Structure formats: C-alpha cells, structure tokens
Amino acid sequence: MNSGIHVSLKAETIGHIFGFVVTNSLLMTWIVTALLIIFAFFFGRNLKMIPGKLQAAFEWLFEGAFGYISETLESDKLAKRFFPLLATIFLFVLVANELEFFPGVGSIGIFEGGVLTPFLRAPAADLNLTLALAFISFFTIEITGIATLGGLKYASKFVNLRSPVGFAVGLIEIISNLGRIISFSFRLFGNIFAGEILIMVAGYFLPYLLPAPLIGFEMFIGIVQALVFAMLTLFFIKLAIVDPHESH
Numbered sequence: 001m002n003s004g005i006h007v008s009l010k011a012e013t014i015g016h017i018f019g020f021v022v023t024n025s026l027l028m029t030w031i032v033t034a035l036l037i038i039f040a041f042f043f044g045r046n047l048k049m050i051p052g053k054l055q056a057a058f059e060w061l062f063e064g065a066f067g068y069i070s071e072t073l074e075s076d077k078l079a080k081r082f083f084p085l086l087a088t089i090f091l092f093v094l095v096a097n098e099l100e101f102f103p104g105v106g107s108i109g110i111f112e113g114g115v116l117t118p119f120l121r122a123p124a125a126d127l128n129l130t131l132a133l134a135f136i137s138f139f140t141i142e143i144t145g146i147a148t149l150g151g152l153k154y155a156s157k158f159v160n161l162r163s164p165v166g167f168a169v170g171l172i173e174i175i176s177n178l179g180r181i182i183s184f185s186f187r188l189f190g191n192i193f194a195g196e197i198l199i200m201v202a203g204y205f206l207p208y209l210l211p212a213p214l215i216g217f218e219m220f221i222g223i224v225q226a227l228v229f230a231m232l233t234l235f236f237i238k239l240a241i242v243d244p245h246e247s248h
Contacts, residue, residue, distance in 0.1 A: 007197055011126040012117045014109075024118055025126035028105070032096045032123060062087070072238055082237060085140065089133065090230040096123040097192060097222025101215050106196070124192040124225070127185065134184035137233040142177070145240030153243070180236065184229065191225050 011023035043058075051059060069086060070079035099105060100122035109118035123129045145154045158174045160166030195218040202210035 007200070009193075011121055011128070014117065014119055023126070024109075024121040025123050025129060028099070028120045029096070029123040029129060031120070032092060032099060035099075036091060036095060069234060072234055073241070078241075082140075082144075082234070086230045086234055089137070089233060090226050093124065093133070093188070093229055094223060094226035097226060098219060100125075100192070100196070100222070101219060122192055122196060124188050125196055127189045130185040130189040131181070133188070133229065134181045137184055137229075137236070138177075138181050141180075141233070141236045141240050144237055148241040149243065154240075184232065188225050188229055191221055195221060 011025035013021055014024050014027065015022045043055075047055060065087065066079055066083050069083055070076050073079055073082070105120045105122070106118045107116075108120070109116050111117075145157075148154075158170045158177075160170045199211055199214050199218060202214050
C-alpha cells in the first residue's frame with residue numbers, strides 16, 4: 001500500500017450514465033444543487049407574515065444584499081434583474097466550499113493500486129466548474145453592457161480610432177475583459193485546490209495538530225471566495241453599463 005500523498009489535478013471518473021462521464025466533482029455539484037433546491041422549496045413554503053428568527057435573519061441578509069446591489073448599480077430595476085443571479089452564485093459557491101469539509105468528502109471512495117479515488121470532491125477544486133461559472137459571469141457582463149448602452153456605444157469602449165493613445169487603451173480594455181475569464185476561474189480554483197493540498201499535507205505530517213485550525217481557516221476562505229466571485233461580477237456589471245464618455 002502506498003502511504004504517500006496522492007494529488008490529482010483533474011476530477012476523477014467514478015462512473016458513467018448513458019455514456020456520460022460522471023466525475024466525483026460533478027456528483028458533488030449535483031448534491032449541492034439538490035440541497036439548495038430542497039432548502040429553497042421548504043423555506044419558501046414556510047414563509048410567514050410574522051417571521052420567526054430564521055426567516056427574519058434571512059430577510060435581513062437579503063434586504064441588505066439587495067440594497068447594496070441597488071446602490072452599486074444605481075437602479076432598483078437593475079438590482080431586481082441581477083440579484084437572483086448574484087445571490088445564486090454566492091450561495092452555490094458558498095455551500096459547495098463549505099461542504100468540502102463535511103465528513104466523507106474526499107475520504108470515502110475506492111482504492112485502486114493503493115490510491116484512493118474519492119466519491120466526492122469539492123466542486124471548485126475542478127477547473128471545469130470554475131471555468132463554467134466564469135463564462136456565465138463573463139457573458140452576463142458583456143451582454144448587459146451591449147443591451148444597456150447599445151452595440152456601437154459599448155464597442156466604443158474598446159475601439160477608439162481618434163488617437164494612438166485611445167487605440168492602445170482600447171486594446172488594453174479588450175485584453176483586460178478577456179482576462180476576466182482566467183482571473184474568475186483560476187482565482188476560485190486555485191484557492192480551493194490549494195487549500196485541499198494544504199490540509200492534506202498537514203494531515204500527513206502532523207495529523208493531530210494542524211488539520212483542525214487549517215480547516216477552520218479554509219472554511220473562512222471558502223466564504224470569502226464566494227463573496228469575491230459574486231462581488232466581482234457585480235462590479236464588472238457596473239463598469240459595463242457606465243457610459244464610455246463619463247469621466248468615471
């Protein structure tokens with residue numbers, strides 16, 4: 001039996017459904033999605049005019065988040081349009097990151113050749129998922145800019161033939177916009193995957209000392225990463241709808 005540390009950059013295949021490959025990160029993604037849907041269903045069914053403590057807490061959080069989005073976008077109409085997306089991104093990434101530390105995740109699976117293939121893996125530790133989220137945010141941002149300003153006015157942010165400096169700035173803006181896909185996906189993936197490796201290494205060398213505080217720290221990082229992803233999407237939407245002729 002190999003007692004060393006095994007690290008797999010890509011998600012491991014655990015089965016097939018109708019010829020479709022099912023990986024451990026995909027299975028975990030389905031579980032997270034199911035939990036969110038079930039919670040929303042039962043929470044929505046039990047809403048009351050006079051809220052209890054749990055409902056009041058959620059209402060306070062959602063009202064605060066909606067107010068912040070409305071203030072940032074300077075429009076209640078836009079806030080109503082984008083709040084469901086931003087809240088979904090935050091809640092999905094948050095739950096996915098926190099369930100990573102649930103007993104059995106990453107530790108229960110099949111041994112093959114002395115190497116454990118876990119049944120469940122943190123969704124954000126799979127670049128496919130973070131890249132998919134990045135594309136969702138990217139296209140939302142770009143389509144919003146075009147729909148709000150119009151195609152020609154939005155394109156003028158990137159194509160400026162009035163001066164060599166303006167042309168160079170436009171090219172930088174194009175590269176910066178495309179770079180968001182990389183920054184969105186690799187920031188989330190890198191933090192979660194690195195946290196997994198850190199805890200794994202700590203558990204291997206100092207199993208009774210380091211893992212517990214590191215898990216607490218990584219749980220905090222999971223919350224921060226969920227907030228960062230949602231907030232960056234919000235801020236880039238704001239930048240996309242700003243008139244290119246405004247000073248700020």
